[in-house]
Amino acid sequence: MADETPGTAVPPVLDESVLAGAEAFDVVVVGFGMAGACAALEAARAGARVLLLERAAVHGGTSSMSGGxxxxxxxxxxxxxxxxxxxxxxxxxxxxxxxxxxxxxxxxxxxxxxxxxxxxxxxxxxxxxxxxxxxxxxxxxxxxxxxxxxxxxxxxxxxxxxxxxxxxxVPRPGDTGGGGLVLDLLAERIAETDAEVRFETGATNLVTDGSGAVVGVAWRRFEETGVVRAASVVIAAGGFVMNPAMVAEHTPSLGSKLFTLGSTYDDGLGLRLGRSVDAAWEHMDEAFITAPFYPPSDFVTGIVVNKLGRRFVAEDSYHSRTSYNVLQQTDAAAYLILDSAHMAEPTLPLCPLIDGWEAVEEMEAGLGLPAGALVETLWAYNENAARGEDPDFHKHPDWLAPQDQGPWGAFDLTLGTAVYAGFTLGGLACDVDGRVLTEAGTVIAGLYAAGACAANIAQDGAGYSSGTQLGEGSYFGRRAGCSAAGRRAAS
Known part of the structure; x- marks a missing residue:
């Protein structure tokens, strides 16, 4: 189901008067991905009457596309x-x-x-x-x-x-649907509760009372529209990587040269719903962007240089940390240099082989690097690596090996040539229990957030670890669901 609020427009807030005669729930969760599913399950297990809204025809969202x-x-x-x-x-x-x-x-x-x-x-x-x-x-x-x-x-x-x-x-070989397995199990556990799930039904607006507290949600299912009253609303509607206007405004690095990692509904709806009630956004200019040059693991023993022929990052860094640093270089250009002894495979799926050369001087000229720069860089690296040292970037000794056996090859890590992929990391400001906050740091009563539309631990590509999105999404989703369910007695 398509979002009726395109681009960067913020949905209008509806007044409580629209809720006359509306259905009432203790907790309404927007989004049936990892965070939303965990929030709904914990809220239902806590005894809350839960409604889970999902714009797609099935559960899962972007979480189901992950390796787990x-x-x-x-x-x-x-x-x-x-x-x-x-x-x-x-x-x-x-x-x-x-x-x-x-x-x-x-x-x-x-x-x-x-x-x-x-x-x-x-x-x-x-x-x-x-x-x-x-x-x-x-x-x-x-x-x-x-x-x-x-x-x-x-x-x-x-x-x-x-x-x-x-x-x-999750016990699935390689990158083959581990996230989907967990979502399927969450769907089974939710079905064992009294929670109600409505697919192909998207939230369109938040409803507030005179104090500014969120007290309901407006929804749309094809041509049908309606509203529900809610003691608490949990937004878990994903990031904004599929919204070109928001990407252009906040994370232009996720432009046309990258492959975006997300589902159709990672369009920023959750963030825009939060903004409609004055929620703060955090880390909106940060993204996870990567083009891994390993495996094979032997490639980590090589050196990564920029257009000046100089190293700028420890090559054993997590792949998005390396990519983060590549994007800071002139023209976002970099090259992985390896000798013939460490090129276990002649090609990489994401970073193409440029060519091979019999001499380092020839490789330097072929790459258009300043005369003598790569020769000096590689010589210094090889001298130190032979002693098990890397005084410049402190690469772990396990990945130090002289690159001194010709011929040499260069792989292109340059943005626009290498295949980079990424997703957004910015989200709604919230506390440890998922309560959404304003710019002033005050709590917006009745509103919670979790998952990719919430700002929690994952903040930039340099410090990211694989598994952070599913880990924090599921954990803080649970906390948000429990906290939201706790408001029902006072409502």
Whole structure:
């Protein structure tokens, strides 16, 4: 069902008078993705009368398109079973270190309750495999339940906090619908409650009373329209990567040169609904953007240089951290340089091979780099790597190897040539329980947010870890549902 509010326009707020004779619910949830499903399930289990509205004909949203990574830690059952030591304090310290504007209250709650949240997820009807994948990959190639999916082993974080793997993946091979499996189970659990689900039914407006509190939702289903009264409304309607006007205004880096990661309904409706009642937006200029150059893991031993022939990032960084830094370079241009001993495969699916050269000087000229720059950079790297050192960027010793066996090849990491993909990270300002806030930091009574339309832990690509969206979406979705359900007695 299409949104009736195109572009960046904010839907008008309706007055409480439209609710005369309307159906009444304790909690109305907008969006049946990961966050909305978790909010609806917890609210229903708390005894609230719940209505779940979904514009699509089926549940899932963008969450169902994901591989099924959940960023969880603090000593989960999977971490313990695979001998990977972690603690809530270590998880807290790491997330505080990599997050640009960390909210200590949210991160503390997420770290402290992360292990228990994994247990809650498994109680839906599945188990993360008790196995660890030790390689360098974007996602586990098999059904392994745990791997490093962030920058825990990357300098300076590995020196600040004891590293621990926290990327828990649903037991599906590779990137094949793990998120959808969890959504299917959530749908089954919701069906066991008294919650009502209405598909092909989208929220169009919020309804407020004289005090400004949100007290209802207007909806549309094809040509049919209506309103429902609600003690609380939880917005979980996704991000805005599929809204060209909002992308152009807030995250122009997610322009025509990128492949957008999202569903049809990631059009910013949830953010615009929040704005209609003066909700604040946070981190709207930030996005997750990436074009991974690994696997194969041997490629991490190479060097990444810019148009000046200079390195600018530790090559063992999580792939979106590397991409984040590529986009800061002149013309968003960069090249991965490898020797013949470390090119296990001649092609990369996202970053094309430019050419091969018998001499570094020839490669330098072929790439149009300043004379002598790449020769100097590669010589210094090789000298240090031979000693197991990287004084310039502190690449982990596991990924240090001289690139001195000709011929040499260069892969193009340049935006517009390499295939970059991304999604938005900005969202509605909210507290740890999902209560939506104004610019002044005051609570908008009756309104909650979770998932990709809420601003929580994921704030930029440089600090992102795979699994953060599903992890925080499900966790803070649960908190929002419980908190929203708690208002029903006072309404």
């Amino acid at each position: 990574h959940f960023y969880l830690g603090g000593g989960t059952a999977v971490q313990r079973a695979t001998g990977q030591h972690d603690s809530p304090d270590a998880m807290f310290d790491y997330l505080m270190a990599v997050t640009p504007a960390p909210d200590a209250v949210k991160i503390r709650a997420y770290a402290d309750e992360s292990a228990a949240h994994l247990d809650w997820l498994e109680a839906l009807g599945f188990e993360f495999e008790r196995s660890f994948f030790a390689g360098k990959a974007v996602i586990q190639p098999g059904t392994e339940g745990l791997m490093y999916t962030g920058n825990e082993l990357v300098w300076p974080f590995r020196d600040q906090v004891p590293p621990a793997p926290r990327g828990h993946k």
